[in-house]
Amino acid sequence: MKNKSFFDSNFFQKHGHTIIIYVFLFALMLFVSLFNDAFFTLGNFKNLLRTSMPLLLVGFGQTLIILTGGIDLSLGSIVGLGNVICVTLMNPDSPTGFLLAVAVTLAMGLACGACNGLLITKGRLAPIIVTIGTTAAFDGLALLIMPKPGGSVHRAFARALTRGLGGAAPLLLFLAVLVIIRTLTNNMPYGKALRAIGGNENAAYSTGIRVDRVKFLAYTLAGLLCAVAGIFLSAQINSADATIGKNYAMNAITATVVGGTAMTGAVGDPLGTVAGVFIIAIINNMLNLFGVSSFYQFVCQGLILIIALSFSALRKKRT
Numbered sequence: 001m002k003n004k005s006f007f008d009s010n011f012f013q014k015h016g017h018t019i020i021i022y023v024f025l026f027a028l029m030l031f032v033s034l035f036n037d038a039f040f041t042l043g044n045f046k047n048l049l050r051t052s053m054p055l056l057l058v059g060f061g062q063t064l065i066i067l068t069g070g071i072d073l074s075l076g077s078i079v080g081l082g083n084v085i086c087v088t089l090m091n092p093d094s095p096t097g098f099l100l101a102v103a104v105t106l107a108m109g110l111a112c113g114a115c116n117g118l119l120i121t122k123g124r125l126a127p128i129i130v131t132i133g134t135t136a137a138f139d140g141l142a143l144l145i146m147p148k149p150g151g152s153v154h155r156a157f158a159r160a161l162t163r164g165l166g167g168a169a170p171l172l173l174f175l176a177v178l179v180i181i182r183t184l185t186n187n188m189p190y191g192k193a194l195r196a197i198g199g200n201e202n203a204a205y206s207t208g209i210r211v212d213r214v215k216f217l218a219y220t221l222a223g224l225l226c227a228v229a230g231i232f233l234s235a236q237i238n239s240a241d242a243t244i245g246k247n248y249a250m251n252a253i254t255a256t257v258v259g260g261t262a263m264t265g266a267v268g269d270p271l272g273t274v275a276g277v278f279i280i281a282i283i284n285n286m287l288n289l290f291g292v293s294s295f296y297q298f299v300c301q302g303l304i305l306i307i308a309l310s311f312s313a314l315r316k317k318r319t
Contacts, residue, residue, distance in 0.1 A: 017260035018272045025275045025282075032286050046167045050236065052281045053170050054079065055251055057229035059259075059273045060181045061222030062252040067185065068215050069198040069265030070120065070127040073249050075226050077138035078112045080245030082230020084142045087151035087240035098157035106227050112138060113223020117216035135249075142242035149241040158235035173232075177225070182270045194218060198265020254305040255280055263309065280304070 033039040058075050065072045086105040091097030112134070119130045161169060185191035193214045196204040205211050229248070234240060259276030261268025280301065287297050 018269050018275070021259055021272055021275045021279070025279055028279060028282055032282055032289075035286075035289060046170070048278070048281060048285075049174060050162055050170050052277050053174060054229040054233045054236075055248060055255065055281070056174060056274065056277050057177065057225045057232070058248045058252040059255045059277050060177060060270055061225040062249075062256045063259075063261055063268055063270055063273045064181070064185070064194065064218045065127070065222050066253075066256055066261050066263060067194045067198050067265055067268055068218050069201065070215065070218075071131065071253070071263075072116060072219065072222055073128065073131040074112070074116060074135040074138055075222060075252060076245035076248035076250075077135045077142070078109055078223055078226035078245070079230045079233065079248050080242055081112070081138045081142040082109055082227045083233050083244055084146045084240045084242050086231050086234040087153060088145055090152065090154050090234075092152050092154050095156075098154040101154075102231055105231050106224065109223040109225070109227020109230070110220055111223070113220040113226075114216070116223065117219035120219065121212040121216050139242070146240055146242050149239060151240045153234050153238045158238060161232060161235040170232075177228075178270060178274065185270060190214065190217070195266045198267075251280060251301065254301055254308070258304060258308040
């Protein structure tokens with residue numbers, strides 16, 4: 001029996017893009033450190049993870065959906081709605097004043113994701129059309145609840161979530177979610193079903209995969225992850241803004257594609273999404289360091305997405 005080695009060709013065929021993107025991430029970190037002496041410090045890495053956490057959560061949700069060959073443009077709106085609901089229901093003066101807010105926000109995320117999933121699976125509607133419509137609905141609901149930014153968060157809850165355990169709480173949350181999502185997509189039958197649907201939905205159905213149930217669960221889980229992102233964002237900024245999530249959906253798509261997830265479905269790894277998120281975060285930090293306008297940052301993110309899509313298309317053509 002032939003033993004598989006780390007350098008087995010199948011390993012690189014499967015994980016080659018993820019390896020390349022992490023090499024690029026490390027090279028980018030070295031480049032930025034030339035202009036910022038404090039970059040390779042524990043405090044900076046804690047801050048980088050803390051500020052990237054909402055996008056990491058949304059990116060994991062988008063990865064689940066893109067693996068099925070779908071897309072969800074409403075994820076940012078779910079984040080914004082979650083932020084508004086969480087802060088609105090907070091009672092900063094009660095020791096347990098955060099419990100109701102967290103519970104309702106999580107339920108809201110599940111409901112929003114389930115709504116998308118039902119319209120797509122039972123309504124037989126295109127994901128991009130459905131999620132454009134639900135984006136408007138979720139945005140409108142968030143603005144109805146809180147027309148202007150404001151509110152405050154339970155201080156003890158916010159401190160515990162963003163800086164608890166000596167600043168390790170965000171890291172533990174990130175690792176827990178990463179392990180769950182990667183186990184789900186890479187090591188469980190559900191992940192194989194996701195990829196089978198993304199590869200060929202009709203063929204997956206003919207092999208007995210319950211296509212509607214798998215896709216419905218992907219959208220529902222994505223909604224739940226966005227609700228968690230909204231809660232974390234509330235604790236991070238200590239207020240609410242109905243429009244705060246407007247860029248998260250596109251940034252999550254960019255991070256997911258940069259990380260190696262194919263827009264056509266089936267191919268991808270949550271680990272790659274992590275690298276994609278940090279690449280976007282570091283590039284934005286670098287542009288801020290150089291005093292580049294935020295408008296050019298959007299241009300840069302658009303170029304990154306186009307380059308990533310082009311690279312993905314070339315890789316698929318070669319394969």
